[in-house]
Amino acid sequence: MEQFLTFGIVGLSTAAIYAVVGSGLVLTYVTTGVFNFAHGAAGMLAAFAYWQLTAGWGWPVPVALAVVLLVLAPAFGAAVERVLLRPVQALGEAERLVMTVALLSGLIAAARWIWDPNVARPLPTFFADRKPFHIGPATVTWHQAVTMLVAVAVAAGLWFLLNRTRTGAEMRATVDDRALVRLNGGDPARSGRAAWILGTQLAAVGGILIAPTVALDAAQLSLLIVSAYTAAVFGRLRSLPLTFGGAVVVGCLESYLTGYLPQNAYLPGLRLAAPALLLFAALLVFPHRRLRGRDRRLGRVPLPTMRGTAVFAAATVLLGAVLASVLDEPDLITVAPIFSLGVVALSYVPLAGYAGQISLCQLSVAGIGAVVWAHLGADGSPWALAAAVAVSAAAGALIAVPALRLSGVYLALGTAAFAVVLDRWIFTLPTFELLGVRVALFEQGSVEVAGPSLFGRALDGEAELTVFAAVCLALATLGVAVLRRGRFGRRLIALRDSEAAYATLGGNLLAAKVAVFALAAGIAGLGGALYGMQQRSITPEQFNLVAGLPLFLVAVIGGLGAVGNGLFAGTALVAPNALLGLAPWTQNLIALLPGLAGMGLGHNPDGIVPMFRRRWEPLAGDGIVLPALLCTLAVAWLLRLAGAIDGWTLFCGSLIVALVFRALAEARHARTVAPEPDVPVEWWGVRRAWRPGDEEVLARGVAGG
Known part of the structure; x- marks a missing residue:
């Protein structure tokens, strides 16, 4: 029983971190309609910054926490919203998704560049010098207690913000109808910025809390977000209480698998993959509402000849x-x-x-x-x-x-x-x-x-x-x-x-x-x-x-x-x-x-x-310039095979020659082809020649109408 309670405490402390990170993910999605795949990477970056200020430069812990949570994280969240997400807000869901995946990849690469992944960076837990206390037969460290208290405070604060303040109502309304928010005196850009700032701060809190218990590795910390994804899916990407419940399930599952999973050569990886398996199961089992922001920018797919x-x-x-x-x-x-x-x-x-x-x-x-x-x-x-x-x-x-x-x-x-x-x-x-x-x-x-x-x-x-x-x-x-x-x-x-x-x-x-x-x-x-x-x-x-x-x-x-x-x-x-x-x-x-x-x-x-x-x-399409280019490239290839030039000369020379010949072909094309006027769709095939892709464009236009 003592072992069961001990693993339960560990699971709840881990669940608290997942709940904090997952709530930030849900907050960003509910208020902006953007699912942030880079949410965990933001927490990872905050953890590295916290290590740099404390262990690297010797700053006091309170000062480092204030700088990371009140300065760096808000500035990062505001910059991401303004520079990256706002330009694609009018595009479809796929474009916004790709943007956050790009941010995830970029932040992992940037962290590995700044902090050498081959150097160990241990980070002490909070109040490591204090003796743990006991709840019945279970031992609780002060770091675990602080983690769970922070999760409770975050839950209460977010509920009050979203349900009892005008700012929260404006944030939730922005994703439904930005134009209507403006008519009622709101500012959608301000709401989106506030959501990204607060979401990034929550990711930073989660990253700092979990960093002392795992290796400070860019990819590992960023992919811990898979557990937070699972918690968010439990909440159907909109319910904070269900998100916290999902975090408890994930955290306790990981902890009890660590303690009770049979020891053999086939199961160690199961514990590491358990959050992903649970995420997959949750996606299949839980009913999902229609995704917000499903407006898609569907361009015509080229028809190759x-x-x-x-x-x-x-x-x-x-x-x-x-x-x-x-x-x-x-x-x-x-x-x-x-x-x-x-x-x-x-x-x-x-x-x-x-x-x-x-x-x-x-x-x-x-x-x-x-x-x-x-x-x-x-x-x-x-x-x-x-x-x-x-x-x-x-x-x-x-x-x-x-x-x-x-x-x-x-x-x-x-x-x-x-x-x-x-x-x-x-x-x-x-x-x-x-x-x-x-x-x-x-x-x-x-x-x-x-x-x-x-x-x-x-x-x-x-x-x-x-x-x-x-x-x-x-x-x-x-x-x-x-x-x-x-x-x-x-x-x-x-x-x-x-x-x-x-x-x-x-x-x-x-x-x-x-x-x-x-x-x-x-x-x-x-x-x-x-x-x-x-x-x-x-x-x-x-x-x-x-x-x-x-x-x-x-x-x-x-x-x-x-x-x-x-x-x-x-x-x-x-x-x-x-x-x-x-x-x-x-x-x-x-x-x-x-x-x-x-x-x-x-x-x-x-x-x-x-x-x-x-x-x-x-x-x-140029019958003169293209053969001339191919002949030039063939001569250069033969010179390389004969040893007269090296590979770099062949590559650079071929690129320069191709660009010169392309410019020549463009100039010839501009002299011989007059610009085609913009012909209304009802006159296609009459005032201009019928094109292979016109039939599909018309069919999709009729279906869309």
Whole structure:
């Protein structure tokens, strides 16, 4: 009984922290309509700042707390609301979600840059010099008591603010109708700013309270928010009392699993994954109200031409061949993942771009494909690659079945929980048997990966694997383009536009979601297998949730509806490391870039790939300048093969020549083509030529009307 009470006290103290952090999350969502995935990262940053002031610089604890909670946290919350969230407030839910994911990734990278993760930073508990006291047979430390008192004070204060003050009423009304708030003399911007400031302060309180009991690590502290997510989902993202109740469930579950979970090789990871499993279960079991702020900015998904896609696919293979022929093996090891990671990023196009299904676990699914290939493809058999794709597709279908009743933020939370379960439990399991089949994952923390054998030839060199990955990316790009132009692609666009309308008109939601999740997971599994071949050895850390965030952000930045997004995303992820990774300090800058780019999404919500396509179209259609450019690049390639120039000269020279020829093509195009007048939609096909995408635009306009 004494042990049971002791673990109960520990669970309640942990639950108090989750309740404080979760209440800040609910407050921000209820008052602004934005679900802040970076809420835990804000608490992490506050914990590091508190350590720096106290342990690093020797400031007194009261002064450090005042500076962090009353100066730094409010300033950070106000800056995030003003600089990042306000510009995308008028956009859809997906854009606001991506912005907070970008902030999460950026804050983790920034913290690792400022505070070396290889240096231990212990933080003492509050009142560590005082003896603990007893409640019956249970021992309670003063830190635990302070934590629970703070949680009670936060609950009372928030209830009074939201239900008994004009400021609270104005904050809650802002998310429902900003215009009506203005008519009644309120200020929506002021309400949003107040919510972000208070929410950030609560995250800071939670981060400071939990930091002494865990390792002061940027990723670990940021992902403790998964437990707070679970508490918030218990409260259906709007009820503070239910959020506190959910926090108690999560905290006590973690504590009692620590004390009573049987000791064997298969269950240690279960305790770490328990909050994510509980989050997934809560998402499925609890009824959810219609998400606030579900207004979505639905742009037209580009309809790729098969001729243009075929040319792009050929250019992808040619790029792989050029890189394989001009780069040495050490450089290829750095650059070659352009194509394998590009395949993983391409999986977002049918899933998020066409069907509108948000997923944060694509890189984790790629890890499944990499593991399957590592164990089944040790001899290079091509069928093992098909098995990797099939097993990954099955995992995607498994995710899709419960995802049928989830959308938007809830779907993002569910896929993030799935990724965390893989990270913390499944990928840590030793070898086991399932239905008589031996299943092996990362047995010793890493697994060796071999290359494939095609037509009796083993592809084990970096150059050969680079070309093979480029061919796979080209074929996957062609397949996604065919999908977009086919009947199933049009069905996915209709599913994205309105699930209710899709079902009303006879569409099968379950079949469509299972099919698109399985397809996207299969593509990701192929990319994971290719990535494993190029890396030779893989570890679970390469496929965890934090590692997958930059890939998600770069895919969104590129433009989720563009079939060329795979090559763009792979290049955007790998090229900075190849160009800037010469000095150790640049690694931190490289890790920060995806987050910074994601935060700029509000300035170009349609993506970069469509913008690139518009800018390079004059060159692609010029029958004189384009052949001249190709000949020039071919000569430069031959000079590199002959040893007359080095790789950097080839790269820089080719880039400069391409820009010069593009400018020349634009000038020629401007002289020969008159600007087209803006023709009303009812005159399309009469006053201007009918275009391939006009039929879909008209159909969606009629459906929307």
